[in-house]
Each structure stands twice: as C-alpha cells, then as structure tokens.
Amino acid sequence: MRKRPRQRRARESVEAILEATRQLLTEGPIESFSTDAIAERAGVSVGTLYQYFEDKADLVREVGERHVREVGALLASVAAPDASDGSLRRYAVALLEATAEGHARDRGLHATILGLGLTSSLRRTLERSEARARESLARVAEAQGAADPAMAAGLAYDLIERFAHKRLAEPGDTVPESVVERYADELARLLAGET
Amino acid sequence: MRKRPRQRRARESVEAILEATRQLLTEGPIESFSTDAIAERAGVSVGTLYQYFEDKADLVREVGERHVREVGALLASVAAPDASDGSLRRYAVALLEATAEGHARDRGLHATILGLGLTSSLRRTLERSEARARESLARVAEAQGAADPAMAAGLAYDLIERFAHKRLAEPGDTVPESVVERYADELARLLAGET
Amino acid sequence: MRKRPRQRRARESVEAILEATRQLLTEGPIESFSTDAIAERAGVSVGTLYQYFEDKADLVREVGERHVREVGALLASVAAPDASDGSLRRYAVALLEATAEGHARDRGLHATILGLGLTSSLRRTLERSEARARESLARVAEAQGAADPAMAAGLAYDLIERFAHKRLAEPGDTVPESVVERYADELARLLAGET
Amino acid sequence: MRKRPRQRRARESVEAILEATRQLLTEGPIESFSTDAIAERAGVSVGTLYQYFEDKADLVREVGERHVREVGALLASVAAPDASDGSLRRYAVALLEATAEGHARDRGLHATILGLGLTSSLRRTLERSEARARESLARVAEAQGAADPAMAAGLAYDLIERFAHKRLAEPGDTVPESVVERYADELARLLAGET
DNA sequence: TATGAATGAGGCTTCATTCAT
DNA sequence: TATGAATGAAGCCTCATTCAT
Numbered sequence: 108m109r110k111r112p113r114q115r116r117a118r119e120s121v122e123a124i125l126e127a128t129r130q131l132l133t134e135g136p137i138e139s140f141s142t143d144a145i146a147e148r149a150g151v152s153v154g155t156l157y158q159y160f161e162d163k164a165d166l167v168r169e170v171g172e173r174h175v176r177e178v179g180a181l182l183a184s185v186a187a188p189d190a191s192d193g194s195l196r197r198y199a200v201a202l203l204e205a206t207a208e209g210h211a212r213d214r215g216l217h218a219t220i221l222g223l224g225l226t227s228s229l230r231r232t233l234e235r236s237e238a239r240a241r242e243s244l245a246r247v248a249e250a251q252g253a254a255d256p257a258m259a260a261g262l263a264y265d266l267i268e269r270f271a272h273k274r275l276a277e278p279g280d281t282v283p284e285s286v287v288e289r290y291a292d293e294l295a296r297l298l299a300g301e302t
Numbered sequence: 303m304r305k306r307p308r309q310r311r312a313r314e315s316v317e318a319i320l321e322a323t324r325q326l327l328t329e330g331p332i333e334s335f336s337t338d339a340i341a342e343r344a345g346v347s348v349g350t351l352y353q354y355f356e357d358k359a360d361l362v363r364e365v366g367e368r369h370v371r372e373v374g375a376l377l378a379s380v381a382a383p384d385a386s387d388g389s390l391r392r393y394a395v396a397l398l399e400a401t402a403e404g405h406a407r408d409r410g411l412h413a414t415i416l417g418l419g420l421t422s423s424l425r426r427t428l429e430r431s432e433a434r435a436r437e438s439l440a441r442v443a444e445a446q447g448a449a450d451p452a453m454a455a456g457l458a459y460d461l462i463e464r465f466a467h468k469r470l471a472e473p474g475d476t477v478p479e480s481v482v483e484r485y486a487d488e489l490a491r492l493l494a495g496e497t
Numbered sequence: 498m499r500k501r502p503r504q505r506r507a508r509e510s511v512e513a514i515l516e517a518t519r520q521l522l523t524e525g526p527i528e529s530f531s532t533d534a535i536a537e538r539a540g541v542s543v544g545t546l547y548q549y550f551e552d553k554a555d556l557v558r559e560v561g562e563r564h565v566r567e568v569g570a571l572l573a574s575v576a577a578p579d580a581s582d583g584s585l586r587r588y589a590v591a592l593l594e595a596t597a598e599g600h601a602r603d604r605g606l607h608a609t610i611l612g613l614g615l616t617s618s619l620r621r622t623l624e625r626s627e628a629r630a631r632e633s634l635a636r637v638a639e640a641q642g643a644a645d646p647a648m649a650a651g652l653a654y655d656l657i658e659r660f661a662h663k664r665l666a667e668p669g670d671t672v673p674e675s676v677v678e679r680y681a682d683e684l685a686r687l688l689a690g691e692t
Numbered sequence: 693m694r695k696r697p698r699q700r701r702a703r704e705s706v707e708a709i710l711e712a713t714r715q716l717l718t719e720g721p722i723e724s725f726s727t728d729a730i731a732e733r734a735g736v737s738v739g740t741l742y743q744y745f746e747d748k749a750d751l752v753r754e755v756g757e758r759h760v761r762e763v764g765a766l767l768a769s770v771a772a773p774d775a776s777d778g779s780l781r782r783y784a785v786a787l788l789e790a791t792a793e794g795h796a797r798d799r800g801l802h803a804t805i806l807g808l809g810l811t812s813s814l815r816r817t818l819e820r821s822e823a824r825a826r827e828s829l830a831r832v833a834e835a836q837g838a839a840d841p842a843m844a845a846g847l848a849y850d851l852i853e854r855f856a857h858k859r860l861a862e863p864g865d866t867v868p869e870s871v872v873e874r875y876a877d878e879l880a881r882l883l884a885g886e887t
Numbered sequence: 888t889a890t891g892a893a894t895g896a897g898g899c900t901t902c903a904t905t906c907a908t
Numbered sequence: 909t910a911t912g913a914a915t916g917a918a919g920c921c922t923c924a925t926t927c928a929t
Contacts, residue, residue: 114891114929117893143919154921157921158892163920163921258480269460269464286453333901336901336902346911348911349906349910350909352904358904504911531897531898532900533897533899544901544913544914547899547900552899553898553900648870648871652878660850675843676843679846728923728924737890738924739888743889748925
C-alpha cells in the first residue's frame with residue numbers, strides 16, 4: 108500500500124475499495140474487473156484508489172492476502188479433537204466445511220489472481236498459511252498416534268483443499284452428503300494414522 | 303471454428319495457430335497473450351487467424367478442448383492392472399505421472415481459461431472427460447473387489463487431480479519422491495477397496 | 498521506430514504523423530501536445546501512431562533528429578567563400594540567415610524537447626551536427642589564414658547560434674538590419690583570423 | 693500571488709515553497725515536478741501552497757522572476773572597470789563567470805518556463821533586466837571610447853548569454869579554460885570599441 | 888490557517904477486430 | 909486466401925485543484 112490512511116474518512120474509503128475489489132473479483136468475469144469499475148462500486152473516484160494503492164496489482168495482492176488470512180483463520184478456529192475417537196470424525200467434517208466456506212466466500216479470486224500472476228509476496232503469505240495449517244494437522248495426527256504425522260498431515264491438507272475446490276465447481280456449491288462422508292472418513296483415517 | 307480449412311497450407315496454418323496459442327498460454331504471463339503475438343509466433347498474419355476462428359475466445363476454447371482431450375487420452379492410455387496385486391501399485395504411479403505430465407504440458411491454460419470464463423461448451427467437454435476417467439477407475443476398483451467402486455473412483459480421481467496441480471505449483475515441477483509414494487499408496491488402497 | 502512501413506499507405510501515415518508532431522510542437526503550448534491531438538491533426542487514429550512509434554518520446558526524438566539534420570543541411574548548403582575578400586562577408590550573412598531560417602521553421606521544438614528531456618540519442622545527433630558545422634567553419638578560417646582556426650570556428654558557431662535564437666525571440670522573427678550587419682562583421686572578422 | 697502572508701510562519705512557508713520549486717525545477721525531469729512533490733519538499737501540504745499561489749503557473753512565474761532578478765543582480769554586482777586597460781579584461785571574465793553561475797543555479801528553469809509558456813509578465817521582467825544589463829555594458833563601452841557603444845553592448849550581452857548557455861550544456865558545467873579566455877578576449881575587444 | 892482526502896478530466900497506451908489491397 | 913494497416917473503445921494512471929475538517 109502506497110499511503111496509510113490517517114483520517115476516519117480515509118480508512119472508510121480504503122475498506123470500501125477493498126470490499127469492492129473482492130466483490131468484483133468474486134462475481135464477474137475478468138473483463139469487467141477494471142479500476143473504474145472498482146472505484147464506482149466502492150463509491151469513490153479512481154484517484155482515491157490510487158492514493159492508497161500503488162497500482163491494480165497492489166490492490167489485488169492486498170485482497171488476496173486478506174483472503175488467505177481469512178481462510179487460515181477459519182481453519183485455525185476449528186477446535187482440535189480429543190484423543191477420544193468420537194470427536195475426530197466431527198473434526199474432519201468441520202475442517203472440510205470450514206475450508207470450503209472460506210473458498211466459497213471469495214469464489215473466483217483464485218482464478219483471477221492466477222491470471223494476473225501470483226506475486227511473490229502473496230505466494231509467501233500463501234505458503235506460510237499452508238505451513239501453519241499443516242503443522243496444526245500434524246499435531247492432531249501425532250496426538251492420535253500416527254506413524255508419520257507430517258506425511259499424514261500433508262495428504263490430509265491436500266484432501267481438504269481438493270474438497271473445497273470440488274465444491275466450488277458444483278452448481279449451488281453443494282456436494283452430495285455421501286461425498287462429504289467419504290472425504291471425512293478418509294480424513295479421519297489419515298489423521299488416525301491408519302495405514 | 304469459423305471455417306474449415308480446405309487446402310493443405312490452410313490446415314498447416316490452423317495447426318500453427320493452435321500450437322502458438324498453446325505455447326503462449328503455457329509460457330507467458332497473460333499480458334503477452336495477444337492475437338498479434340499468436341499470429342507472429344504462428345508465422346501468419348492476424349487476418350489469417352480471423353479466417354479460421356470467430357474470435358479470441360473461440361481460439362482459446364479450441365485449445366482448451368484439445369488439452370482436455372489429450373489429458374483424457376493420456377489417462378486412458380495407462381493400461382489397467384490385472385487383479386494380481388503387484389500391478390495395481392504400478393498402475394497408481396502411472397496414473398499420477400500421466401495426469402501430472404498432461405497438466406504440465408499446458409501449464410497456465412487453466413488460469414487463462416478460467417480468467418476468460420469457462421464456456422459452457424468447454425465445461426461439457428471437461429465433464430465428459432472426467433466422467434470417462436471415473437468410469438475407467440471404477441472398473442478397476444470393481445475388478446479389485448471394492449465395496450463401492452464409484453465412490454472409490456471419485457476419491458481416486460480427486461487425488462490424482464490434486465497431485466497434478468500440486469506438482470504444477472512446485473518450482474521445477476517436481477515433488478519429493480516420498481510424496482509420490484504416499485499418493486500412490488493411498489490410490490492403490492482406494493482402488494483395492496480397503497476401507 | 499517500432500515498425501518500418503511497407504506499403505505506400507503506411508509511409509503516408511508515418512509522414513503525416515511526423516508532420517503533425519512538428520506542427521504541434523512548433524505552434525502550441527506544451528499542454529496541447531498530446532498523442533490524441535497528433536493523431537487528429539495527422540488524420541489517423543492513435544492506434545496507427547503506435548504502430549510506428551514506440552511511444553511519445555520516440556516520436557519526438559524522430560522529429561528532433563529530422564530538425565537537427567535539416568538545420569545541418571541548410572548550413573552545409575551555404576557555399577564556402579573564395580579566399581578573395583569580397584565573398585567572405587556574403588558568406589557570413591548567408592550563414593546567419595540560413596541558421597535562423599532553420600530554427601524558425603521549428604520554433605518551439607527546442608524548448609519542448611528540452612522540456613521532455615533530451616534523449617541521449619538526440620544529443621548525439623546534435624553533437625555530430627555541431628561538429629560537422631564547426632569543421633566546415635574551421636576550413637574556411639584556415640583558408641583565410643586564421644591563426645587558430647578551430648577556436649575561431651567555435652566562436653563563430655556560437656555567434657551564429659545566438660543570432661538564430663535571438664531572432665526567434667523577436668516579434669515577427671525580425672531583427673534590425675544593423676544588428677545583422679554587426680553580427681556579419683564580427684563573423685567575417687573571426688573567420689578572417691583577425692586578432 | 694494570491695495572498696500576502698502576514699505571520700512569520702506563513703512567510704517561512706512561502707519561502708520554503710518557492711525554494712522547493714526552484715530545486716525541483718533545477719534538479720529533475722519535468723515529470724517529477726508536481727504540486728505534490730513541491731509541497732512535500734517544502735514540508736507543507738498542498739492546501740498551503742494554494743493559499744499563497746493562484747495556481748501552478750503563478751508559482752512558476754514567481755520563481756522565474758526571482759531568477760531573472762538574481763541574475764540581473766549578479767551582473768550588476770560586477771564592478772565596472774576603470775578606463776585603465778588592465779581591469780577591462782578582468783571585468784570581462786567576471787561578467788562571464790557571474791552570468792554562467794546565475795544560470796547554473798537554476799538550470800532547467802529555462803526549459804520548464806518555456807514549456808509552460810512564457811507569461812507576458814515574466815517576459816516584461818526579462819526584457820527590463822536585459823535592458824538594464826545592456827545599458828550598463830554600454831556605459832562601460834562608452835567610457836572605453838567605443839564608436840557605437842549601444843551596438844557593442846548588444847553584441848557583448850549576446851556573447852555573455854551564449855557563454856552561460858554553452859556552459860550549462862557541458863557535462864559538469866565546465867568549459868575549457870581556453871574557451872573562457874577566447875570569450876573574454878572578444879568581450880574586452882568589443883567593449884574597448886575596437887572594430 | 889493548515890491539512891490531506893477526494894475529485895475527475897485527460898493523458899498514454901494496448902489490442903481485438905475489420906477491411907482494402 | 910493472405911496480408912498488415914488502420915481503427916477506436918477502453919484500460920490504467922497522474923496530477924492540478926477543491927474543500928471538509
């Protein structure tokens with residue numbers, strides 16, 4: 108960001124701009140994602156946009172980082188299971204749902220950011236976020252007595268991500284209940300450290 | 303496509319255009335992906351390009367469909383395993399490698415196509431291709447005596463896709479051997495119908 | 498220049514663009530010197546302009562170089578005097594007039610180019626042109642028997658340039674005849690190698 | 693200027709703004725010469741700038757006039773020579789140096805002012821300053837017994853100006869000593885009224 | 888008076904597409 | 909059929925200027 112907003116009015120503008128960007132990125136085809144459109148949706152002038160962001164890519168990066176942080180926070184907010192068997196299955200379902208929700212909130216962001224070229228800054232944020240998620244999963248796997256907690260966590264993370272993207276691709280963001288069950292089973296099995 | 307090429311020279315032009323499109327989509331940032339760049343790379347003039355393709359989206363769609371068909375063909379070309387246990391593991395590894403190769407060949411296509419908006423025509427092609435792949439996996443699972451072959455095949459397919467995307471995201475398109483092993487194990491287990 | 502024009506139509510466009518640029522640079526204040534204005538004056542679209550010139554600076558450079566070459570040619574076209582005394586004075590007057598005419602034709606170009614920043618390419622062209630002019634003057638001074646022909650030529654050149662700029666600053670591009678006389682006297686004296 | 697500053701702090705702001713303008717004009721390419729840049733350099737806000745200056749052109753004009761007055765003062769501060777021969781040569785060198793220094797101090801001002809269009813007010817200031825300088829030179833020429841003091845002074849003034857611009861065009865603002873000598877010789881000769 | 892947030896016209900440039908040759 | 913010149917809408921961004929606080 109080019110300038111930090113000092114006054115309240117300025118902070119509101121920045122928020123409006125970021126939210127407008129998120130919306131347009133989520134909704135529309137990439138063609139309608141122009142700085143003019145962002146400014147109009149945010150209810151400010153283009154000039155204001157450029158007071159706070161270096162350029163369009165800077166703006167997208169900021170929105171992308173927020174998204175990554177939010178998904179990370181959602182995942183982290185799922186309470187880890189006890190060693191007792193019953194809660195592991197619930198944990199697995201909660202992980203799947205939380206991640207899928209997070210992705211759904213910014214549907215399209217992914218594709219657009221890829222299209223605009225992933226900046227190294229955003230890539231780092233993403234990697235940090237993934238690493239945290241994997242560690243957290245590994246701790247669970249370890250508590251459950253898995254032989255290779257890190258490897259199990261890696262696979263589990265991949266499964267969760269794939270589930271989220273799969274749900275996004277479905278009309279209505281819904282996946283048959285049986286598929287959720289199956290994913291949850293796999294997840295629980297992985298984290299429990301079964302072969 | 304607007305017009306079918308009749309003469310040999312014309313067919314060669316069309317091939318060159320499609321190949322140039324594929325290359326630019328695979329190599330570069332979206333910015334250098336212009337009709338001028340395509341024509342130059344293909345060694346023809348822009349005018350020629352518009353003789354055979356309605357517009358840019360039409361061209362991208364065609365390339366996209368080819369890509370989907372190619373990945374499908376690659377998957378299909380992996381010989382199904384015998385019921386004998388040894389070949390299942392080799393089959394799993396081959397599936398992973400084949401899909402990852404297919405995706406790598408057209409790296410960037412994904413993002414661009416998403417960015418330009420997935421056309422319904424391409425979406426159908428994609429769905430048909432996925433369905434065929436799942437059926438083929440289901441037949442294998444059935445032969446191996448899995449309890450719910452369709453469900454196992456679905457999960458297996460997702461695992462394969464995730465692996466391909468994972469490899470694309472790594473620098474150098476390489477993934478530690480241990481990860482391949484782990485994925486192959488899971489895949490083999492799923493197709494073998496173990497819980 | 499970005500692309501060399503092949504067809505006749507293209508060459509005409511390029512000429513029109515260069516001439517429009519020269520006119521606007523000569524006439525107006527720098528504010529009205531926009532790419533849109535250039536294109537309109539040239540009777541082409543902006544797009545055409547960018548087919549042949551990298552950017553606005555490239556265009557200005559090209560016009561600048563033409564100007565420098567033209568002034569140089571004007572100077573060179575003044576026939577050198579015999580050693581016989583009478584023609585030296587006529588030569589001096591001709592030099593003054595020729596240079597002043599050349600500058601007048603592109604009045605304002607100077608200031609604008611300075612304002613946009615003298616590119617190194619243009620600077621070199623300018624230096625080469627000046628060097629040629631000084632050499633030519635030095636040969637005359639030598640023929641007239643000057644003690645230090647190079648130094649005399651340097652001062653003579655400066656006098657000529659100053660005269661051209663002086664005339665440009667006057668309303669109506671005219672300078673009292675007596676001033677021309679005085680400059681010519683000085684010039685003749687310098688080239689004749691008197692003290 | 694829009695408003696006279698009353699308080700001391702206000703006067704300081706105005707000075708800072710004028711000095712910042714002068715610096716930016718002297719240093720940089722025209723692009724970085726924006727009101728924002730001026731305000732930042734001056735350590736005030738843009739708003740303050742517009743309290744004291746009608747618009748940007750007004751500010752530039754004020755700086756331009758100061759510059760013209762300063763160069764004039766520099767010239768005037770060179771003590772006129774006695775009729776005794778020795779000091780005339782020193783006087784000539786001093787004139788050359790003083791003017792060149794004055795121009796160097798505001799290098800770039802020239803181009804910018806020309807680019808923005810010489811306002812009539814500034815033009816008048818400039819003419820008055822030149823007239824004063826010529827008169828002063830004419831008095832010297834007269835004291836030295838020149839036949840046509842006004843004409844000699846005119847040429848002398850032009851020589852001095854050309855020298856200043858010549859030095860500005862050189863890298864490092866330096867000119868070979870021999871050139872200074874030659875200019876000084878000419879100047880002395882002119883003012884001494886030799887043919 | 889000073890601040891700095893906001894404005895928006897306008898400048899530069901790109902690129903998908905058309906069409907005369 | 910192929911060429912490539914021409915088009916112009918539209919995108920990104922800057923910056924002089926205004927005005928609420």
